[in-house]
Amino acid sequence: MAHRKRTLCVKNQKRRFLQVPALQLHVSKTAMRASQKDFESALSQVKLLKDPGNEVKLKLYALYKQATEGPCNTPKPGVFDLINKAKWDAWNALGSLPKETARQNYVDLVSGLSSSSDSSSQVKPEADRKQRGYETLVVTSEDSITKIMMNRPAKKNAITTQMYNEIMLALKAASKDDSAITVLTGNGDYYSSGNDLSNFTDIPPEGIEEKAKSSAILLRDFVDCFIDFPKPLIAAVNGPAVGISVTILGLFDTVYASSRATFHTPFSHLGQSPEGCSSYTFPKIMGPAKAAEMLIFGKKLTAAEACAQGLVSEVFPDSTFQKEVWTRLKAYSKLPPNAMRISKQVIRNREKEKLHAINAEESRVLQERWLSDECTNAVMNFLTRKAKL
Ligand SMILES: CCCC/C=C/CC(=O)SCCNC(=O)CCNC(=O)[C@H](O)C(C)(C)COP(=O)(O)OP(=O)(O)OC[C@H]1O[C@@H](n2cnc3c(N)ncnc32)[C@H](O)[C@@H]1OP(=O)(O)O
Numbered sequence: 101m102a103h104r105k106r107t108l109c110v111k112n113q114k115r116r117f118l119q120v121p122a123l124q125l126h127v128s129k130t131a132m133r134a135s136q137k138d139f140e141s142a143l144s145q146v147k148l149l150k151d152p153g154n155e156v157k158l159k160l161y162a163l164y165k166q167a168t169e170g171p172c173n174t175p176k177p178g179v180f181d182l183i184n185k186a187k188w189d190a191w192n193a194l195g196s197l198p199k200e201t202a203r204q205n206y207v208d209l210v211s212g213l214s215s216s217s218d219s220s221s222q223v224k225p226e227a228d229r230k231q232r233g234y235e236t237l238v239v240t241s242e243d244s245i246t247k248i249m250m251n252r253p254a255k256k257n258a259i260t261t262q263m264y265n266e267i268m269l270a271l272k273a274a275s276k277d278d279s280a281i282t283v284l285t286g287n288g289d290y291y292s293s294g295n296d297l298s299n300f301t302d303i304p305p306e307g308i309e310e311k312a313k314s315s316a317i318l319l320r321d322f323v324d325c326f327i328d329f330p331k332p333l334i335a336a337v338n339g340p341a342v343g344i345s346v347t348i349l350g351l352f353d354t355v356y357a358s359s360r361a362t363f364h365t366p367f368s369h370l371g372q373s374p375e376g377c378s379s380y381t382f383p384k385i386m387g388p389a390k391a392a393e394m395l396i397f398g399k400k401l402t403a404a405e406a407c408a409q410g411l412v413s414e415v416f417p418d419s420t421f422q423k424e425v426w427t428r429l430k431a432y433s434k435l436p437p438n439a440m441r442i443s444k445q446v447i448r449n450r451e452k453e454k455l456h457a458i459n460a461e462e463s464r465v466l467q468e469r470w471l472s473d474e475c476t477n478a479v480m481n482f483l484t485r486k487a488k489l
Pocket residue numbers: 254255256258259293294295296297298299315316318319342343344345366367370372375482487488489
């Protein structure tokens with residue numbers, strides 16, 4: 101794994117942004133030729149979508165009018181005619197955008213909405229393909245892909261004891277199901293804010309030492325599941341990632357990140373020390389000097405920096421992240437599953453024993469750290485809202 105560099109490619113070179121007042125739509129060069137047929141098919145498709153919300157409906161309305169009638173040509177409605185005024189404003193904001201560009205933007209917008217309602221990070225409560233039995237996750241299996249989505253968006257997907265246990269269960273199930281690849285992602289604006297710091301407040305009657313001990317066992321078991329996971333494991337990092345959600349990325353086979361994602365391991369700030377085998381994988385991936393800045397000094401990386409340093413395979417613009425990642429993964433999931441599994445074993449197996457030993461050592465060191473004043477004070481400061489990252 102010497103100084104691993106994953107394919108670096110921020111996907112904005114082949115792209116251009118079409119900017120119009122109040123609207124910024126992302127359009128690929130090759131896609132600038134939507135036919136009348138594509139447009140009509142988008143018009144039918146839009147009726148099948150679930151309500152995309154008023155803002156998107158206004159964009160659709162404006163693009164439709166521009167595509168069919170050209171620039172806004174009706175008198176401005178009065179101030180009290182709120183709905184028609186909002187529609188007029190949206191259409192008028194498109195200025196002199198050519199009809200064919202508006203038609204293309206309409207088709208792109210509908211296509212983005214369809215794919216995000218197919219496979220976005222939004223939770224579909226009654227989806228048939230959802231696996232039941234998880235409270236902190238949404239686990240789905242479709243198109244030979246098992247998707248494990250951390251689902252505590254209001255808490256930035258902070259990982260509780262229950263979530264650690266559920267992720268382990270989900271990984272064990274995914275290792276045996278008939279999916280070809282497994283994906284970990286987050287629901288909402290964060291990928292994950294790492295360990296839920298309130299885990300430290302649940303002290304058993306045996307005392308704080310016992311808590312530190314059981315937490316170290318949990319940490320070790322959790323990281324072991326990633327070391328041993330037999331199929332290609334992909335992280336779809338949909339937003340900021342903190343702490344253990346960052347360190348375990350070194351154990352994934354591919355890491356896709358939204359341009360909005362950041363990567364932050366503030367262990368010293370928290371009186372803690374590296375885990376997730378990052379004390380070994382990070383220096384290998386990015387070199388010792390860059391790893392030290394992250395793991396000792398808590399330097400936060402942008403998605404582009406994490407990609408340049410080899411922690412991330414590829415960065416996608418946030419606006420198209422879901423669509424592009426799931427299109428890519430659907431294609432990968434059709435590759436022969438046994439060949440992918442065996443390739444992963446060939447790449448990873450010789451490191452496994454070493455990784456288990458490193459995990460054990462990191463967990464042992466952390467068990468002591470959790471009992472230190474530095475750690476106790478940092479956690480208390482967060483929980484009493486005196487400090488955030
Ligand atoms: C047993 C195994 C142990 C393995 C050890 C692993 C080490 C680590 O993972 S270290 C990393 C620990 N994580 C943190 O220190 C992050 C703490 N959170 C924050 O600094 C901030 O919440 C944020 C920067 C992530 C987000 O700030 P923002 O202002 O946008 O949102 P908030 O209002 O703070 O958050 C919303 C809500 O979520 C709660 N929350 C967020 N992260 C955590 C967390 N890690 N632990 C507990 N709670 C968290 C936050 O308190 C808010 O809750 P309320 O709405 O109830 O106030």
